[in-house]
Amino acid sequence: MREAEAQVQNVSKIGRLGELFLQKGLLTPEQIDQVAQLQKEKKLRFGDAALALGYLTQAQLDQALGEQFGYSTKSLINGSAAPSLKFFYFPFSKEAEEIRRLRSELLLKFSAQEKIKLAMVSAASGDGKSYMAASLAIALSQVGKRTLLIDADLRGGSLHEYFSLGKPDGLSSVLAGRIGLSDAFIQLMPNLHLLPAGPQPPNPLEILRAPRIRELLESCSDQFDAFVIDTHAASKASDAQMVAHQTGSVLLLARTDHTYIDELRQTKADMLAAGVEVLGTIYNQHEDDGASGLAPFSWMFRLVSRMFRRKN
Structure with a gap:
């Protein structure tokens, strides 16, 4: 339990974007720690650091940013959007x-x-x-x-x-x-x-x-x-x-x-x-x-x- 709480606290220090990737299963807590270290050393944004380490693709980052800033959602009120959109x-x-x-x-x-x-x-x-x-x-x-x-x-x-x-x-x-x-x-x-x-x-x-x-x-x-x-x-x-x-x-x-x-x-x-x-x-x-x-x-x-x- 303490280990899980510690992971949440560490993620919260990274920000909501890191937490989003953790929830989606795209990054592990260990990978987030490595991204955070590179982010601090090189003074990079979280996404740029994850890209540099090869943990994320640009498409994954774009989609996550869209969700974070309210531009995008995977669900419609009726129907579902085609992948080509x-x-x-x-x-x-x-x-x-x-x-x-x-x-x-x-x-x-x-x-x-x-x-x-x-x-x-x-x-x-x-x-x-x-x-x-x-x-x-x-x-x-x-x-x-x-x-x-x-x-x-x-x-x-x-x-x-x-x-x-x-x-x-x-x-x-x-x-x-x-x-x-x-x-x-x-x-x-x-x-x-x-x-x-x-x-x-x-x-x-x-x-x-x-x-x-x-x-x-x-x-x-x-x-x-x-x-x-x-x-x-x-x-x-x-x-x-x-x-x-x-x-x-x-x-x-x-x-x-x-x-x-x-x-x-x-x-x-x-x-x-x-x-x-x-x-x-x-x-x-x-x-x-x-x-x-x-x-x-x-x-x-x-x-x-x-x-x-x-x-x-």
């Missing part, structure tokens, strides 16, 4: 920093507006658009924005798969009048709700026609501060243009060495023709690392081109 599990990774940078630019852009409303649009499928929509919605919710993530891809929406929610009713069911809007919301986090796509209808474009999406957003405007809307690939149907027209703002997403520049230009032209403000273009790169999740690779977003239009 790096922003959720590794909030201190380089990818997460880029998404937070994008979030900051959006908050500045919409600072004079009452609500944040934007659609995520890409020319082709497989560009990481849905992944980015989910990550950005989580990021907005973490700064206190009551966020609604909407899957408006009625031809093959997959946002529910990122949260292991089965095949729930959703947007298509609401627009068809089969269920009420509030019944379709799925709460994921304290400030984050999802409106999934729902069953695939035979007439997606007709169901999404104006002003149905606009009226839907207005009907729940008092409940949310931000709306992030995923869409179908713009080069395959006019759904994205229809949704964006009712949203007013879009972020274009392109995948390096994958998206054809002519398709991207045409998508932008189509958005402008619909009276939509194109906030910017996100070019993303990916690393084929065989990670588990919804795709055989993990996305690494790099905002190498941010073309936000600012009014002088």
Whole structure:
């Protein structure tokens, strides 16, 4: 008993991070003592000392820091986050920093507006658009924005798969009048709700026609501060243009060495023709690392081109 109490006292001297690793079984009391010794000798942070000794990986450290500072949690109110959602599990990774940078630019852009409303649009499928929509919605919710993530891809929406929610009713069911809007919301986090796509209808474009999406957003405007809307690939149907027209703002997403520049230009032209403000273009790169999740690779977003239009 005395030995156990002594271990707890020693850990408390290291801090909550050391205690967290001990509870997770990632470090032994002996290893924590060695980390503490190196930390004192080299004047390092606890995590840096553990990395230097090879006791932890950067991924393990990032996840623990996220839990310690409240950025991340392994559990959702409903469902569970897919392992591929790096922003959720590794909030201190380089990818997460880029998404937070994008979030900051959006908050500045919409600072004079009452609500944040934007659609995520890409020319082709497989560009990481849905992944980015989910990550950005989580990021907005973490700064206190009551966020609604909407899957408006009625031809093959997959946002529910990122949260292991089965095949729930959703947007298509609401627009068809089969269920009420509030019944379709799925709460994921304290400030984050999802409106999934729902069953695939035979007439997606007709169901999404104006002003149905606009009226839907207005009907729940008092409940949310931000709306992030995923869409179908713009080069395959006019759904994205229809949704964006009712949203007013879009972020274009392109995948390096994958998206054809002519398709991207045409998508932008189509958005402008619909009276939509194109906030910017996100070019993303990916690393084929065989990670588990919804795709055989993990996305690494790099905002190498941010073309936000600012009014002088």
